Amino acid sequence: MRTASAWPPRLLGAGSVAALLLLWWVATGPAGWVDGARFPDPRTFLESLRQISLTGYAGGDLLKHVMTSSWLVARGFALAVVIGIGLGLAMSMSAFWRDFLAPVFNFVRPVPPLAWIPLALLWFGLGDGSKLFVMAMAASIPLIINTVTGVEQIDRTLLAAARVHGARGWIWLRHVILPGAMPHIAIGLRLALQTSWTVIVAAELLGAIWGVGKVLTAGKDDVYPGMIVVGMATVAVLGMASSFLLGRVERWVMPWNRR
Template identity: 50%
Template sequence: MWWLATSGLRLLNPLRLPAPAEVWVAFQQINGRGYAGATLIEHALHSLGLVARGFAVAIVTGVPLGLLMGWSRRAEALVNPIFLLLRPIPALAWIPLAIVWFGLGDTGKVFVIWLTAFVPSVINAFSGVRQVDTILIAAARTQGASTAQVLRHVVIPGAMPMIFTGLRLSLQASWTTLVAAELVGAFFGLGRVLNIAGQDIYPGMILVGMAAVAVCGAGTTWLLGLVERRVLNWRPAV
């Protein structure tokens, strides 16, 4: 259908939707002599590195905070008002401030990715704790379990399905934000490929960049799914 609409019947202007052959030529170009300063593999690896760093920081900070807010009413009362105040601000709105704070390097992009991934990880960890059956917690306490043991053996395992749901949302949001962050002030990355291709009016390269983002996003989501199945091996297979 794509070929018929572009090359076969020429129903679409090639400047609006390039033909498969044009996309293939663009793919060969970026894999050969490169485009926007690097090859496709180099751009993809750079973007993967940014996402991995921002996502990792979001896990380390967001999940523990969500667990703490879900477990402690006092912590929720202290942190939740600040969280609710900052949550409606889109992560992309922080890009100009990130540039002022960190310059045009990678640190600002990691910061923006962290902001995006942080919110779903906090919310789902919080919800996961609140959904743990209180009867299980009471039963553990009756058997003499300490607070640390209740958290380790009851609360955190019970919250894990929701935590991984939040991580999947965080990872998807990280890729969306990465491309937007790299559209401004990036020297390498898939977002830069899309930015330069747009300036050059090069639709074939735009589709190559979009496809690369899709493949990288799907690949990282698949890896996260493997980790989830290994950690939650007690859950029945769907």
């Protein structure tokens, strides 16, 4: 059981970030523990950030790369939501669909997300289609699992009471199944969003005109550690921002589940 801290959570969070930045400066500067050719110091990082923001790098400026990757993630995540929640509801509410789809799902589920990339490139080429396919395949898995789990853990007494009061069809789904399964679906959404960012960066590493993955590839080819870390930091910020937005939507959809 986790005990409560006497320190404000935001103060502790700010302290951890400050400690990490201080360690970074000491390790790459005064102490000289890390070679600048392998990992940049803060000044080099800021210079690289300024370069890609103002003059551009790897075919575009930072905004262009960010918008390209974000738009792909938004589309891939939306596709995964439709597939994952749809199949999860079908498998959890219908014995026919569960028995029909379970063998295929259990076969596909252990395949690592990045293993789909070579096949997607053969099928769809280097365009957006291959990236969307890989994201949909990878991000829908946690959504299917959590949707099925959420439906199966709904109180059976509640389901019986809803049936007695005539809940059927869309009313049954809208007012009984989805609200009961939503906490688990929300977990699946967060995992799917994280998976989408992981997959899109990996896919862009193999082939893209613009995108954060393209920045990382160019940084590696140019032996440019500062730009590589800029790309990594950009992915981290984008992932945090999208998770924050998803959390806001979750609190709006589930006001009773505030934490």
